[in-house]
Amino acid sequence: MSSPRVLVVDDEADLRELLEITLVRMGLDVDSAETLREARAFLSQTDYALVLTDMRLPDGLGLELVREVTASNKSTPIAVVTAYGSADNAVIALKAGAFDYVSKPVVLDELRVMVQSALRLSAPNHDSAGASASGAERRLIGDSAVVQALRSQIARLARSMAPVAITGESGSGKELAAREIHAQSARASKPFIAVNCGAIPENLMEAEFFGYRKGAFTGAADDREGFFQAANGGTLMLDEVADLPLAMQVKLLRAIQERRVRKIGATAEEPVDVRLISATHQDLAQCVEAGKFRQDLFYRLNVIELSVPPLRERSDDLAVLTGAILARLAGPGQRARLGDGVLDTLRAYSFPGNVRELENILERALAFANDGVIEVGDLSLKGARVGEAERGGGAGAATASVVEPAPATPSPAPTPPPGATLPGAGESLPQSLPDYLNRIEHDIIVRALVQTQYNRAQAAQLLGVSLRQLRYQMQKLAIDDPKA
Numbered sequence: 001m002s003s004p005r006v007l008v009v010d011d012e013a014d015l016r017e018l019l020e021i022t023l024v025r026m027g028l029d030v031d032s033a034e035t036l037r038e039a040r041a042f043l044s045q046t047d048y049a050l051v052l053t054d055m056r057l058p059d060g061l062g063l064e065l066v067r068e069v070t071a072s073n074k075s076t077p078i079a080v081v082t083a084y085g086s087a088d089n090a091v092i093a094l095k096a097g098a099f100d101y102v103s104k105p106v107v108l109d110e111l112r113v114m115v116q117s118a119l120r121l122s123a124p125n126h127d128s129a130g131a132s133a134s135g136a137e138r139r140l141i142g143d144s145a146v147v148q149a150l151r152s153q154i155a156r157l158a159r160s161m162a163p164v165a166i167t168g169e170s171g172s173g174k175e176l177a178a179r180e181i182h183a184q185s186a187r188a189s190k191p192f193i194a195v196n197c198g199a200i201p202e203n204l205m206e207a208e209f210f211g212y213r214k215g216a217f218t219g220a221a222d223d224r225e226g227f228f229q230a231a232n233g234g235t236l237m238l239d240e241v242a243d244l245p246l247a248m249q250v251k252l253l254r255a256i257q258e259r260r261v262r263k264i265g266a267t268a269e270e271p272v273d274v275r276l277i278s279a280t281h282q283d284l285a286q287c288v289e290a291g292k293f294r295q296d297l298f299y300r301l302n303v304i305e306l307s308v309p310p311l312r313e314r315s316d317d318l319a320v321l322t323g324a325i326l327a328r329l330a331g332p333g334q335r336a337r338l339g340d341g342v343l344d345t346l347r348a349y350s351f352p353g354n355v356r357e358l359e360n361i362l363e364r365a366l367a368f369a370n371d372g373v374i375e376v377g378d379l380s381l382k383g384a385r386v387g388e389a390e391r392g393g394g395a396g397a398a399t400a401s402v403v404e405p406a407p408a409t410p411s412p413a414p415t416p417p418p419g420a421t422l423p424g425a426g427e428s429l430p431q432s433l434p435d436y437l438n439r440i441e442h443d444i445i446v447r448a449l450v451q452t453q454y455n456r457a458q459a460a461q462l463l464g465v466s467l468r469q470l471r472y473q474m475q476k477l478a479i480d481d482p483k484a
Helices: 013-025 036-045 062-071 087-096 108-122 128-139 145-157 174-184 202-210 246-258 284-289 295-301 311-330 342-347 354-368 386-392 394-400 433-451 456-463 467-476
Strands: 005-009 029-033 050-054 078-082 100-103 164-167 192-196 235-239 275-280 304-307
Touching: 005 013, 005 036, 013 029, 013 108, 029 036, 036 050, 036 062, 050 062, 050 108, 062 078, 062 087, 078 087, 087 100, 087 295, 100 108, 128 174, 145 174, 145 304, 145 311, 164 174, 174 192, 174 235, 174 275, 202 246, 246 295, 284 295, 311 342, 311 354, 354 467, 433 456, 433 467, 456 467
Parallel strands: 005 029, 005 050, 050 078, 078 100, 164 275, 164 304, 192 235, 235 275
Antiparallel strands: none
């Protein structure tokens, strides 16, 4: 079996020779070209596992070659060699479709790491489509048009090492998309580290991201690696990156540009090889305009943008989503399902919290459900778009009226028990709002029970809740049933 073949395109004889020697020692076959014309001739005759080109050539720019190779549909990774300090050129090349880049003067260890990643990507046994079929079904559930388009974008992004900025509303699945990019990439066997930037105290950020040496500060009893070292060779996801303080943004920018980090207390930097994926529900461009986010860091992180759609734009996926969530919540050997009209009720809801909110709603509803069957009253939705359900007619119209049930106001009870009246305007309120609300809820439930002569089923119907919910609230509020 022949060795993978690499095409090197550079007009500097010394650098070209250095690249050739390094690649040959890695067991690769190498072709060399000095101009765009020679490179195009090689590409028309041979399929390469990697193309490595300088940005400036005698008869044009390496960027032209990047665009041509990317458009050829051969799936050949192409990397660029950029001059020292020309980070902007590297970003432009990545946006044009380059797999990765190395900076001059070329650090051979970094070059070898990049070449190995490219070879794993172009290897025959690296089946991106197969990874998409298995991984995407496991992570990104749904068959709607927007989800299929998202999967297609992820498959393309997985073939690049360019930083990706994922945007989307809270709870829409940004981390799932990031994990899928990692799973389909050549880095799939390496770590995936997700960091919530808004959850780290500002005074600990540098230590958490870059690590520290023993004795660097009080409490540093041992050497510790940071997020960059932990993700070395793999992917580092910066969730809620807009929450990074400006001082940390400067340090992060340097780490991205130099691909090196320095632990607190260390005197030397160490190389790191990570692919960065950032995510936020905020508009980073607006944060830049407001002076909350550095423009140069935004430029480096936002090389490729991926937008995750909200759940309300993929309502066709609700059936398969709820099925998968319920199967997970019910556990092995158990079964949970939706009752009549429940799916229509869910479709009428706007889901401001997206898929995360759907999971919470179903988990709560399953706790109230009888025999694993979730009814409309178990959902306890708030703010449903009732008008849309009513226009749909049928079961949706019938159930939409109870999507957001207001507590029923029963007719005055003949003789409410002591303590069953609401606080009057002149009464002193409890010490806290929860106490006050619990007292109101207690009184309303007692009134409904008295009116129905403590028939729990009738009282639940009167209050617009399920019988299980009523039992739970009676237990929570210590409401006794005289018939018990």
